[in-house]
Amino acid sequence: MQKVFHNIKxxxxxxxxxxxxxxxxxxxxxxxxxxxxxxxGVVCIISLVTYVVITVRDLGDSYLFIIIxxxxxxxxxxQTRINPDxxxxxxxxxxxxxxxxxxxLFMYRKFHKRLNRYTLIYxxxxxxxxVITALIGTVHNGSKNWIMIGSLSIQPSEFIRIxxxxxxAAIFTNARKSSSRVIxxxxxxxxxxxxxxxxxxxxxxxxxxxxxxLFMQREWGIALLFFAIYISYVYIYGDSKxxxxxxxxxxxxxAYVGVKYMSHIQVRVEAWMDPFADIxxxxxxxxxxLFAIGEGxxxxxxxxxxxxxxxxxxxxxxxxxxxxxEMGVLGGVAVIMLYFLLVYRxxxxxxxxxxxxxxxxAVGMSVMLGVQTFIIVGGVIKLIPLTGITLPFISxxxxxxxxxxxxxxxxxxxxxVKGEVTDEIE
Numbered sequence: 103m104q105k106v107f108h109n110i111k112x113x114x115x116x117x118x119x120x121x122x123x124x125x126x127x128x129x130x131x132x133x134x135x136x137x138x139x140x141x142x143g144v145v146c147i148i149s150l151v152t153y154v155v156i157t158v159r160d161l162g163d164s165y166l167f168i169i170i171x172x173x174x175x176x177x178x179x180x181q182t183r184i185n186p187d188x189x190x191x192x193x194x195x196x197x198x199x200x201x202x203x204x205x206x207l208f209m210y211r212k213f214h215k216r217l218n219r220y221t222l223i224y225x226x227x228x229x230x231x232x233v234i235t236a237l238i239g240t241v242h243n244g245s246k247n248w249i250m251i252g253s254l255s256i257q258p259s260e261f262i263r264i265x266x267x268x269x270x271a272a273i274f275t276n277a278r279k280s281s282s283r284v285i286x287x288x289x290x291x292x293x294x295x296x297x298x299x300x301x302x303x304x305x306x307x308x309x310x311x312x313x314x315x316l317f318m319q320r321e322w323g324i325a326l327l328f329f330a331i332y333i334s335y336v337y338i339y340g341d342s343k344x345x346x347x348x349x350x351x352x353x354x355x356x357a358y359v360g361v362k363y364m365s366h367i368q369v370r371v372e373a374w375m376d377p378f379a380d381i382x383x384x385x386x387x388x389x390x391x392l393f394a395i396g397e398g399x400x401x402x403x404x405x406x407x408x409x410x411x412x413x414x415x416x417x418x419x420x421x422x423x424x425x426x427x428e429m430g431v432l433g434g435v436a437v438i439m440l441y442f443l444l445v446y447r448x449x450x451x452x453x454x455x456x457x458x459x460x461x462x463x464a465v466g467m468s469v470m471l472g473v474q475t476f477i478i479v480g481g482v483i484k485l486i487p488l489t490g491i492t493l494p495f496i497s498x499x500x501x502x503x504x505x506x507x508x509x510x511x512x513x514x515x516x517x518x519v520k521g522e523v524t525d526e527i528e
Contacts, residue, residue, distance in 0.1 A: 115172075117146055141182065141193050145175050148200060161207065162517030163451060169444045170495060170510055174199075176437065177496035180424060183406055184417050188498050195500055199507035206511025211519055217268060218276060218459040224269035225308050231258040232315040245320040245490070257501035259316060259324045264508060266328060267470060269308060271462035274339035277301040302345070305332070306352075313356065320366050323477055323489030329353050330473040331466055338465065367487075374487040387414050391482045394420075394427040395434075402430030417498040419490050423482050438479065441494070445472040451517045460516045467509050 121142075149171040157164050174196050182189025210217075235258050239246045242255075249256045277298045309332040316325035336349050360367045369384050377385030377392070390413045397403060410416045410424035426434040448468030455461040474491060481488035492502040 115168075141178050141189060142175055144193065145171060145178065145196065148197070152200065156514070160518070162514050162519075163447055166444070166447055166510055166514055166517070167203070169440055169447070170507075173437070173440055173444075173495035176425070177421070177498075179405065180421060180428075180496065181417060181498055183428075184410055184424065188417055192498060192503075195503040198500075199503050202504050203507045203511040203514070206508045207515045207518075210512050210515035214457075214460060214515065214519060217463075218272040221269050221272045221276075221304070224265040224272075225304075228262045228265050228269075228312060229315070231262055232312075232319075234258070235319065236315075239319070247319045247321045247324075255500070257499075259319070259321055260501040260505040262312065263324065263327060263331075263470060264505060264512075266308075266312060267331060267463060267466035270305060270332060270335045271459055271466055273301050273305045273308075274335050275458040275462045277305075277339070302340075305335070306349070310352065310356070317356075317360060317364070320364075322360065322367055322370070323491035326477060326489060327470065327473055327491070329356070331469055334469045335462070335466065339462070370487045370489070374484060377484070387420070388482070388484055388488055390414065391420050391423040392484060394423045395431070395483065398427040398430045398433075400430050400432055402426070402428050402433055404428060415490075418492055419478070419488075419497070420482055421493055421497050422479055425496075437496070438475070441472070441475045445475075448513050451513055455516055457519070460519065464513060464516045467513055471506070471509065 149168065152167050152171075153164065156162070156167060174192075178189055178192050178196065181192040235247060235249060238249060240248045240250055240255075242248045247257055247259050249258060309328065313325045313328050316322075316328065333346075333349060333353060336346050340346050361371055362368075373380075373384045373388055377388040379385060381389045394408070394410065394413055397408065402408075405428050408424065408427040410420075410427060413420045413423055416424050422434065422437070425437060429436075445468050448464060448471065452461050452464035452468060455464060471494060474494060477486070477489055478491045478493045478497075480486040481491075492499050494506045495503065
């Protein structure tokens with residue numbers, strides 16, 4: 103148990119955050135203080151147990167789950183404040199996410215040496231999910247990206263992004279390994295070069311075919327996330343500036359075609375450029391978001407004293423605006439810093455990892471989390487056009503919550519096996 107108490111400060115900070123949140127909520131008599139107290143207490147207990155398990159069993163980075171729990175605690179408090187029923191559902195999703203976290207952690211630890219062999223399977227499953235969504239999917243907020251199974255709604259694109267990172271990591275690491283091998287004959291060198299170019303061609307085809315499927319679903323935000331992940335891999339693992347430049351031109355061309363010929367993207371760009379030109383129409387969402395952030399000022403109006411109900415889709419897309427209104431810009435900056443620390447831990451895991459494939463996966467997962475946070479925060483503060491993506495661990499949404507816990511489970515697993523080396527080339 104000496105390990106547990108050696109790094110207990112982050113856990114104490116989590117307990118302090120939950121206690122402070124409960125006190126702030128209790129000070130407002132209109133909110134369900136009892137319910138929030140119970141929910142935050144459950145988060146603290148789960149976090150304590152998880153921290154002890156990770157530390158005692160030496161399962162890698164002991165800070166990841168603490169940061170996750172801080173974000174989830176804030177999400178539960180805000181969701182309960184907006185809608186008490188959402189708070190209960192958010193807690194259920196948190197519990198399911200913890201199960202996914204540990205399930206992914208142990209499964210990845212067991213099979214990580216073989217996961218770089220299934221590139222085409224990742225791609226095939228992704229395309230199959232896109233096809234199923236196109237055939238039986240339902241439209242939600244203008245995007246056909248949901249599948250209804252009874253009363254449950256699933257967003258396949260959230261799971262596809264994990265497969266995309268695994269596929270990109272396998273392609274780029276195997277391409278680099280094949281080109282770095284010591285080859286004596288010129289014929290063998292030509293074959294290795296041809297194999298490398300084939301793998302890179304598969305990466306290009308995979309990235310842009312997935313993006314095209316997302317464009318057809320009108321899922322602009324996830325498509326932007328895919329492109330960001332892909333370009334990051336090209337920049338980090340590519341050894342040709344021409345290849346990088348060509349891919350950047352293709353991405354810019356795809357963005358231009360989207361803005362020029364897709365009406366829903368045009369609406370969002372116009373709303374971003376001047377939301378007050380049509381404040382009661384297409385600019386209503388971003389205008390209300392800016393009003394809420396402005397009302398909060400630096401210190402905020404206090405939890406329960408704001409008016410987040412005026413912001414459309416506040417529990418998911420615009421939850422950051424509600425945080426800034428009630429906790430102020432300082433509270434919003436604190437949330438961004440938590441994400442910064444989470445991404446930092448992900449990159450630190452990648453840098454300390456000796457396995458090429460695991461290193462690439464950790465980089466991709468970290469980029470995914472960082473870019474996703476930037477896209478949604480940038481959208482609600484009018485830094486970039488709004489894309490309708492969720493804020494990890496805080497926004498209300500089952501598919502997003504579960505997939506992000508899976509991502510964290512993979513990072514946790516990589517941090518626990520970072521010293522294992524394998525030089526297999528597939």
